[in-house]
């Protein structure tokens with residue numbers, strides 16, 4: 001890994017860790033290995049969106065030429081959003097492509113992604129299916145996004161409870177069938 | 180052109196000006212007007228009543244550098260601006276000198292802003308103490324380590340250096356922008372040179388930025404031949420034939436692919452894509468798909484079962500006879516017996532598709548056949564050349580005596596080439612009186628090309644007058660067709 005890249009990541013790491021967004025549990029970055037080439041990001045779903053209450057894990061790969069080229073970021077947590085592939089987690093966001101600037105940081109990236117969750121850009125979609133639903137059927141879109149947040153990005157306690165409730169429901173149906 | 184004056188003027192780019200090519204100067208600039216200088220263009224049309232006539236010149240890199248520097252020089256002296264700045268303005272505005280001069284006089288600031296050379300608002304970074312943190316490497320550096328463009332965003336020299344290197348390695352040169360967020364101010368060449376410590380990338384920078392300059396110039400085109408350094412210069416952009424004397428590639432000046440008269444650039448692109456796409460689909464469609472007899476949607480058969488259900492209208496039918504599946508059952512085996520199709524009305528969509536395919540294959544076969552013939556005629560040309568060589572060696576005439584044989588073979592190639600490219604043209608033509616005329620002329624050309632081909636293959640036993648007469652007729656047919664149908 002190039003000198004500048006590694007040194008920058010180390011310093012940035014401190015910057016994110018001590019930032020006030022972390023204190024408020026809005027964003028987080030962790031090391032995956034000790035080479036600083038791969039990181040794990042986490043963003044909280046913004047309030048008043050179908051992603052509220054969810055925690056979204058991101059895979060962040062740092063290229064050798066960082067920060068002169070953008071980090072490669074994708075969602076690990078499945079998410080229903082017009083600019084994020086529902087299958088691969090690939091993200092369509094200008095600052096991760098041609099609008100990247102060397103003076104931007106991981107913190108900027110994470111905050112931009114959070115902003116993207118709050119305000120989708122359906123005219124520049126990554127996932128055409130989701131984008132179509134977003135435009136033509138906003139109600140169903142909201143429900144689906146909420147459901148996905150719930151299932152895939154939910155707080156583990158909440159997820160467990162819902163899972164248990166669903167199981168109970170199934171048992172109930174099964175029992176009522178028998179009787 | 181005043182070579183001496185320019186050499187005196189150029190201070191920083193003297194390496195671009197080295198004029199060991201002074202000798203060919205006359206050829207390149209003089210040759211533009213009198214075309215009898217080179218041996219390269221026997222085929223090149225010369226008269227302006229020729230439908231294929233096209234004015235162009237083939238330039239070496241040095242010639243183009245000189246030509247571009249002259250353009251820069253004009254702006255430099257008219258507007259009293261730095262040559263580097265003049266070059267960036269020319270690049271940003273497609274080398275329209277008059278436009279730049281005009282705007283520079285009316286609204287110089289706006290022009291610089293639009294050209295990404297001046298910011299809407301300059302930032303002033305506050306200075307505390309004697310050092311600052313570079314926002315790219317996040318290191319604390321003394322103030323004199325910092326550099327900034329006209330926008331005022333400053334970063335340390337090391338970061339600028341690394342940044343420029345990464346950009347050049349990725350092929351970006353004239354488009355390198357400031358490192359700040361949302362700032363698109365361009366990095367000028369002299370700034371780049373002042374921050375880049377390693378000189379190794381300078382050459383790459385020069386090559387790449389030269390290529391950007393050529394591509395942005397409306398009158399210049401790189402020869403599309405593999406690794407060919409020749410640059411074509413033409414005063415107008417038309418879909419006309421250019422023949423490179425260096426690599427022998429012939430191409431359309433407008434779109435850069437193989438010359439394609441009388442077909443125009445868009446149509447030939449469509450045709451070539453279709454040929455590439457359909458080479459397999461043609462077979463596939465006939466073998467694996469049929470239209471639903473009820474709703475006519477195209478259905479693919481991916482299994483062995485002959486009972487099909489249409490995915491769209493849910494109609495159940497038989498793959499073999501396209502009849503209603505309900506009528507099968509007991510009389511199932513009736514189906515395999517040949518009889519007049521009672522569903523002919525329903526089959527019409529399918530028949531139409533079949534017809535479309537038949538039509539495409541008709542044109543494709545002829546297009547392809549001429550391409551193959553061209554290859555064979557290339558071999559004939561080689562044979563003729565070696566036979567003439569033998570004759571000359573045996574003192575049976577001179578090259579001049581036998582030249583007409585070569586001319587005939589060359590002309591045949593040219594005629595067949597045009598003939599080949601009449602097929603895509605005809606394929607996409609609407610049914611009309613014009614199409615009738617086209618097909619008539621195409622048939623005429625076809626006949627004369629085959630006559631010529633016959634005679635060229637038997638050149639030595641054909642009377643010279645007869646052969647030359649046939650050449651004349653074939654070329655006239657070709658010219659007539661092009662005159663009527665080549666878009667000018």
Ligand SMILES: [Zn+2]
Pocket residue numbers: 313314315316317318334335336337338339
């Ligand atoms: Zn720096």
Ligand SMILES: [Zn+2]
Pocket residue numbers: 328330331332357358359362363364
């Ligand atoms: Zn800037």
Ligand SMILES: [Zn+2]
Pocket residue numbers: 402403404407408409423424425426427428
């Ligand atoms: Zn060439």
Ligand SMILES: [Zn+2]
Pocket residue numbers: 418431432433434435436439443444
């Ligand atoms: Zn063309």
Ligand SMILES: [Zn+2]
Pocket residue numbers: 471472473474475476489490491492493494
């Ligand atoms: Zn159907």
Ligand SMILES: [Zn+2]
Pocket residue numbers: 497498499500501502507514515
């Ligand atoms: Zn049948």
